[in-house]
Amino acid sequence: METWSLILGLLGAFGLGTLFPNIIDRILNYRLQKKKFQFEKLYIERAEVIKETYQKMVRMHRAFESLMAPLQLAGEPSKAEKMREAANLANDFIKYFDINRIYFDEDLEEKINIFDGKMREAWNKFRYATAEELGKQDIDKWNEAWKEVKEEIPKLKKEIERKFRKEIGM
DSSP: OHHHHHHHHHHHHTTOTTHHHHHHHHHHHHHHHHHHHHHHHHHHHHHHHHHHHHHHHHHHHHHHHHHHOSOOOTTSOOHHHHHHHHHHHHHHHHHHHHHHGGGSOHHHHHHHHHHHHHHHHHHHHHHHHTOGGGSSOOHHHHHHHHHIIIIIHHHHHHHHHHHHHHHTTO
């Protein structure tokens, strides 16, 4: 403490006694503001990634529901078009998630991976059930795929939604 007093005394002798603490305050304040800005920027980026991930997840799930629904209405796109759209949305979702997974904690990352895996399982069951090469449709497999997409996956999606809300402070 004596050293500090000596430094302040010398600075005071030169008329800098009040200037030196101000300089230190300004330097510390600058560093604090810089860290605060970095944190806010990261928070905003993370919120945007969560938003985009959720939107892609919802689009993909809706496309799968439309594709796998047992009742297909007149005027809707063909099964081939729906399959193409569902595949494109699923690929878009997983590509986006893969390059942004660093923004998610491990628990949330695992839930999203499970969500993706269950969607792919349903996709494979549906493709097998409706494969024209087999000559007939496997209604039981189709029903399994539909049940997963309509009953099981929404439960997991709800868990992910809750985590997303918590992550963005809602």
